[in-house]
Amino acid sequence: MTTRATANRNLSIRLASDAADLEAVQALRWQVFFAEMGAEAVTSAASFLDSDPYDPLCDHLLVTDTDDNGDVQVVGTYRLLRESVAARAGGFYSAGEFDIAALSGGNGELLELGRSCVLPAYRTSATIALLWRGIADYIQRHGIGLMFGCASFPGTDPMAHAPALSWLHHHHLAPAWRRPRVLEGKGVAMDLLERGSYDERRAMFALPPLIKGYLRTGATFGDGAYIDHAFNTVDVCVVMPVEAIADRYAARFSLVG
Template identity: 50%
Template sequence: MQGLILRNAVKPDAQLAVALTAKSSRDVLGQIGSLMVRLAASDEELRAAQKLRYDIFYREMGASHADPSAMEERDSDRFDAVCDHLLVIDSTLPGSTCDQIVGTYRMLPQDMAGTAGGFYSEDEFELGALVARHTGRRFLELGRSCVLPAYRSKRTIELLWQGIWAYCRRHDIDVMTGCASFPGTVPAAHAEALSFLHHFARAEGAWAVRAHEQRFSTMDLMPAEAVNMKAALAALPPLIKGYLRLGAKFGEGCVVDRDFGTTDVLVVLPVEAISQRYLSHFGAEAERFAA
């Protein structure tokens, strides 16, 4: 989950007001009962999302990334200024909208990645080479996903995907990608799950992508015939399992991120590969918000 060292970095504080001023009620992307998903519409809402990320990544998960924003109990980096920030809001909670944010997901469209000097995941994976092989396709990088413990349910996941799909439709996205994480910094602790992804869900051909050689850790930790499918699927983190069900494939090699205490894999999900079953499930409602 470590950030990219930028070649042409933008300064978040100088960009936030411009990046968020245009947000409005049009940015609502989905709703299920009292839960709504929409884009952050102000600097205040973005800071609330960064505070939520801090609470989960630093307090709950034990991240130790040395960033000045941590002194303010926020998780932020230079990418925040050029990203769209998906918020899950529970309108039944007391307080302002900022007090009602229970989940967030960060989205970096390809055109804005160019402004930032590249994608966040390029620090770990050879994503630039993958994008270069697919000229004319619009990539969207997803990351910094987190939800409060009380809201880690199927309902919230469905709402997030409703919002992501509406966003993809609105912005003509062709490919979704981004890092997803296993807890801990010892890949061998996830030998069966990582081996399953390597043998049975690896991106190949035109979609093949590898971790950078200097950061590469093998996912081929068990022979294919030794992998217990049921056990491997059960051992996958919920987010990775969700991507897999949608039809995603994964890059070759994982990366240990010691700052965040995670083992990262790269998700590759062309829109045409999304399972029709899931499009039928959340896509129809999302179309209402995509216009």
């Protein structure tokens, strides 16, 4: 994939509408997750596409960049899976990493956010704002009450992220009655360091950008971190009730009437 100078970009957001769109999304995900981040899932290696059985069930947000000749490049994406769809298809992807039973039963439908990625040259506030605008429109259209999903730290050594994981545990755990928990035997506790034994400011700065963005919206997190050897990541479970999204984001993305 090639990218253009920032000044010449013409970005837009929409849902994937056909098989060609989905393949472009899968190619983008392969470039980010496999070529850049070192994922090793063998099912995608030969095709240079990141695909799994959930893809045909989901809606896929995509950010595109259109050049002066009309050529369109997919540069960012989010995978969206609604509760009503997941219930007919064996459940949510995140259920393979976390016990998410506590998330059910609230007002509105659950929405799983997943497979978020953006090409390096497009990791700007403009691209992220477009993705959130697309999510906001989707929330309104489908009556979503709570969003959740997995967010990742690079690598599979949780101790490399001990301060950041501990800080999330100490300050941003979801309420007990709405708290996913990592599946037994598949992860580690997040409170790897005792409170007061690490520099909290540095821990905050060490958080991946996506997790920082979730925190700014008012997100909380599940208990424990999943070690994903196939994707070379340490995953945490993010919980974002729509009614709890920070006021400044609710206004910006039209999340309230």
